[in-house]
Amino acid sequence: MPPPLPSSPQGIRFPPNSTSLPSLEVGVFIDFNCPFSRKIYNTIMAVSSATKIQNIQFVFHLVPQPWHPQSCILHEFGLAVHSILGAESFFMYASKIFSDSQETCFDDMTFEMSRKDIYSHLCGLCSDFIDASGASKITEFLSIKAGSGNSGNEATKLLKFCVKYHRVRGVHVTPTVFINGVEAPDISSGWTVSQWNEKLDSV
Template sequence: MTDTLFRHSEQSLTWGKGELVLDVFLEPTCPFSALAFNKLPALLNAAGPEQLQIKIRLQSQPWHMFSGIIVRYILAASTLNEGQSAVKTVMQSVADHREEFEFIDHCRGPNLHTTPEQLLQRLVSYSGVDVREIFDQTDLQDLVKRQAKYARQNGIHVSPSFMVNGLVQPDISSQDSVEEWMKKLGLAQSNQ
């Protein structure tokens, strides 16, 4: 069952089919990751899906206190038949409602009183994607561990981080424009 979940998840977290592979390591509640995430559709559109392949890598970080729960929820969404769409919807809902999923200064504020169950209910409410049944499957743990292991093996410790064809690219930033990303990736504008 884990292999099936993994295949669905990998397909859902990959956008485009190009030979140039951009791994983007994101922590869903991080403001800089949200900034990068919001630019990815425009980047893929500008480059063209035949020229670029974007792989979303979820980089859970302990100072983002709800990170583990949200990452697990996104990975649960990635196992659905319509996983790619579900992943985008859940990640966008977290980016659009960050204050509902993050602590003030990573340690205080109204979210101190939020339970994991309330957090799951918020994810369902904002995204419309209900994967609480999948979230409860023990096999999902392997997907979470694979994400963490892949990041560690590649020396990734913070988000967002970017890797091109297996090499970490410290000069690519979430604050770059899509045009700057295109130049740094050596991509020409697609004629779509």
């Protein structure tokens, strides 16, 4: 039996409700636990506010880096938010993680925490936009059923597709940026909004 295939294109698109066909697609590979991903994400959000982006589609791809064990948990939670509450809530979650809250998920802060503890911590961080009903649905989505062995939770298959996609693309470092499917290695997490605008205008 062949391996399963995703039921929709990979990546989470921003702006989330855009209906126009983009002339420029910017793929951004990020890790929720990576400070450099935080820098590039926040700059891109500023670019999207300062630029006429009706013809530009940013597509965020999740890259859990294995040297941060909690990174998988952060990405599972994000995928659960996206699956249950939609793309707008996903970007609210991403913006929350890529604020000062990111440091509460670093290695030293999570070393004594269990997987369930981290899920609960993330629910607490998102309590201003995820209500009790949403949190309950996310918790159920991420639960491990008794007797299920190593099959994971509802987010596991989604996370596997994310990992397979970035491996096939040869992405190792976060952040990594592709423009119209081709890697743009000159783009740095330290870029300013004006540098991004100059780059996008040149394509």
